[in-house]
Amino acid sequence: MIELDVAFRLDRGNFTLDAAFTAPGIGITALFGRSGCGKTSILRCVAGLERASGHCRLDGETWQDDAEDIFLETHRRPIGYVFQEASLFSHLSVRRNLQYGMRRVPATERQIDFDEVVDLLGIRAHLDRNPSGLSGGERQRVSIARALLTSPRLLLMDEPLSALDHTSKQDILPYLERLHDNLRIPVLYVSHSPDEVARLADRIVLMREGQVQAVGPAIEILSRLDLPLAQDTEASALVEGHVRDHDDAYELSRIEIPGGTLTMGRLDRASGDRVRLRIHARDVSIAVGEPERSSILNVLPARVLEMHEIDRSHLLVKLCTAGEPHPPLLARITRYSRDRLKLEPGQEVFAQVKAVALMD
Numbered sequence: 481m482i483e484l485d486v487a488f489r490l491d492r493g494n495f496t497l498d499a500a501f502t503a504p505g506i507g508i509t510a511l512f513g514r515s516g517c518g519k520t521s522i523l524r525c526v527a528g529l530e531r532a533s534g535h536c537r538l539d540g541e542t543w544q545d546d547a548e549d550i551f552l553e554t555h556r557r558p559i560g561y562v563f564q565e566a567s568l569f570s571h572l573s574v575r576r577n578l579q580y581g582m583r584r585v586p587a588t589e590r591q592i593d594f595d596e597v598v599d600l601l602g603i604r605a606h607l608d609r610n611p612s613g614l615s616g617g618e619r620q621r622v623s624i625a626r627a628l629l630t631s632p633r634l635l636l637m638d639e640p641l642s643a644l645d646h647t648s649k650q651d652i653l654p655y656l657e658r659l660h661d662n663l664r665i666p667v668l669y670v671s672h673s674p675d676e677v678a679r680l681a682d683r684i685v686l687m688r689e690g691q692v693q694a695v696g697p698a699i700e701i702l703s704r705l706d707l708p709l710a711q712d713t714e715a716s717a718l719v720e721g722h723v724r725d726h727d728d729a730y731e732l733s734r735i736e737i738p739g740g741t742l743t744m745g746r747l748d749r750a751s752g753d754r755v756r757l758r759i760h761a762r763d764v765s766i767a768v769g770e771p772e773r774s775s776i777l778n779v780l781p782a783r784v785l786e787m788h789e790i791d792r793s794h795l796l797v798k799l800c801t802a803g804e805p806h807p808p809l810l811a812r813i814t815r816y817s818r819d820r821l822k823l824e825p826g827q828e829v830f831a832q833v834k835a836v837a838l839m840d
């Protein structure tokens with residue numbers, strides 16, 4: 481299995497980076513943390529743009545190892561780098577910009593097909609245009625395509641959506657999800673947006689003041705009550721399941737998850753397809769008896785695992801559904817409700833899920 485293995489130490493006077501982690505050679509690993517915690521510094525060290533002490537290896541190939549005095553220069557590392565703002569040549573058409581990246585790689589070593597990338601990122605209609613006439617989101621899609629066409633073995637993305645407005649962000653996210661599903665290039669993705677991380681990440685490296693605070697599968701890190709992602713107002717849990725069937729009369733789909741069935745607006749998926757769903761903590765409420773005659777369709781038997789107060793009036797409750805492997809759910813409720821329901825860890829309850837969103 482291809483794996484990224486890094487350990488960096490860098491002293492900058494009032495900031496010290498001291499971070500080590502491994503990431504699988506497939507899927508998106510998000511580097512998440514507050515501004516100034518060292519996320520970009522890690523990308524720069526992986527790219528060889530900055531020299532920390534430590535090591536950096538991909539799939540057993542060493543790009544840096546101080547013990548052996550190895551340090552590959554940036555142009556010798558097979559990486560693609562996408563920055564916050566698209567940096568395209570304004571005197572070249574989109575097509576020429578893309579070809580520029582591609583020509584850096586000998587034809588025999590090209591892993592990625594021009595047409596495939598152009599279609600995945602939906603930029604075919606823009607090929608003969610000049611980048612300066614494109615919207616921010618379109619320019620960023622071209623930048624991603626250009627990085628991919630260099631056939632990188634690792635894609636580094638530094639807050640690629642942060643310069644875009646909310647609508648452009650929402651427009652571009654499905655393209656990133658398509659890349660994730662269609663290409664086998666591992667991605668290190670820097671973000672400080674819990675929403676982006678929940679939508680895109682398979683694995684999360686949580687950073688705090690130059691150090692790795694936690695690392696693990698996104699499903700696990702998002703629902704750890706002791707970590708900031710669960711304490712955010714956008715806190716959510718990810719649940720994996722498969723499409724059971726569709727209800728044509730009511731335009732609904734039923735999704736089988738461990739421990740129950742979720743009903744949601746009709747999905748354009750076939751029965752049996754695997755899906756990843758996101759459930760916000762604010763959309764989950766708790767009942768101690770099975771609710772009857774409720775408009776909420778999704779009621780799952782669950783058990784209280786732990787509780788964490790997030791402010792003077794609210795707390796987060798981590799629940800697990802009954803089925804193996806006990807996917808966690810988060811519920812944001814008031815302290816008043818906890819006391820009224822006399823909730824305690826270990827208690828059997830019912831989770832009422834008001835809204836479910838499809839992730840992939």
Ligand SMILES: Nc1ncnc2c1ncn2[C@@H]1O[C@H](COP(=O)(O)OP(=O)(O)OP(=O)(O)O)[C@@H](O)[C@H]1O
Binds near residue numbers: 513517518519521672
């Ligand atoms: N070239 C530099 N010289 C000195 N200090 C720097 C340099 N670049 C970054 N820093 C400092 O190093 C620390 C980490 O910066 P870094 O850009 O890696 O953080 P970040 O988590 O990516 O932040 P953001 O989300 O705001 O981009 C910060 O305190 C920053 O001020």
